[in-house]
Amino acid sequence: MALSGNETLPPPQHIAIIMDGNGRWAKQRGLPRTAGHAAGAESFRRIANYCRSLGVRYLTVYAFSTENWKRSQEEIAGIMRLLRRYLEEALQDMEKNRVRFRFFGDLSRLSPALQKLCLDAQNRSSEYDVQVNFCLNYGGRDEIVQAARQFALQVAAGERKPEDLTEDLFEHYLYSAGIPDPELVIRPSGEKRVSNFLLWQSAYSEYVFMNVLWPDFTPEHLDEAIAEYHRRNRRFGGT
Numbered sequence: 001m002a003l004s005g006n007e008t009l010p011p012p013q014h015i016a017i018i019m020d021g022n023g024r025w026a027k028q029r030g031l032p033r034t035a036g037h038a039a040g041a042e043s044f045r046r047i048a049n050y051c052r053s054l055g056v057r058y059l060t061v062y063a064f065s066t067e068n069w070k071r072s073q074e075e076i077a078g079i080m081r082l083l084r085r086y087l088e089e090a091l092q093d094m095e096k097n098r099v100r101f102r103f104f105g106d107l108s109r110l111s112p113a114l115q116k117l118c119l120d121a122q123n124r125s126s127e128y129d130v131q132v133n134f135c136l137n138y139g140g141r142d143e144i145v146q147a148a149r150q151f152a153l154q155v156a157a158g159e160r161k162p163e164d165l166t167e168d169l170f171e172h173y174l175y176s177a178g179i180p181d182p183e184l185v186i187r188p189s190g191e192k193r194v195s196n197f198l199l200w201q202s203a204y205s206e207y208v209f210m211n212v213l214w215p216d217f218t219p220e221h222l223d224e225a226i227a228e229y230h231r232r233n234r235r236f237g238g239t
């Protein structure tokens with residue numbers, strides 16, 4: 001396993017990234033926003049491969065939020081087209097790339113074709129080194145509300161009692177069920193906010209905000225973020 005950031009320390013097992021800054025990257029070049037999203041998709045491929053080579057087990061990426069529907073029809077259609085193309089190619093190369101996919105978010109609002117691609121990718125089980133959790137039409141608040149709704153339905157059906165609910169049980173209803181929380185959350189683009197990403201799971205994550213636009217994000221930036229993570233003193237409320 002390659003080591004990163006600090007020669008003696010392994011990388012986090014779960015890294016999450018808010019892939020932000022595609023629009024500004026395009027604007028800097030006088031290109032349409034969709035060109036920024038295409039460049040962002042390339043950046044994602046590069047970083048996913050790099051994470052696999054480092055031995056990172058889970059990579060969770062924010063690709064489209066529940067709030068991103070506020071954008072123009074043209075931009076949304078462009079993003080959806082890129083996602084379709086990416087997943088079609090990824091499905092063919094899954095075994096070769098030793099990657100497994102999971103999707104976090106309410107997929108029901110996506111086109112039937114895109115939903116089918118997501119399900120096909122998710123259901124394909126094979127040997128893998130890295131699991132990519134793709135956040136699509138994802139919102140942290142939406143995730144918590146749908147989890148609460150599922151639990152309430154089970155209570156109403158007499159399958160559970162209100163007092164059964166614990167933090168551990170609640171996690172079973174989240175999109176991330178069974179996946180360890182990310183140790184590190186990275187947000188490029190210079191913005192310093194969470195924008196409704198992994199609200200439950202990042203309770204004790206280390207955040208690294210970086211002044212680079214996502215399409216310009218390189219493996220060296222990831223090394224830098226991991227090195228910063230290793231310099232942090234995680235206390236989890238203790239001393």
Ligand code: IPE
Binds near residue numbers: 020021023
């Ligand atoms: C992130 O880049 C991609 C999505 C939100 C889909 P943006 O499109 O938000 O880029 P900026 O923030 O406008 O630069």
Ligand code: IPE
Binds near residue numbers: 021062065068195
């Ligand atoms: C967060 O970025 C969502 C994704 C990267 C998919 P946004 O660009 O939507 O966030 P805000 O609007 O700057 O908070």
Ligand code: MG
Binds near residue numbers: 020021022
């Ligand atoms: Mg943005």
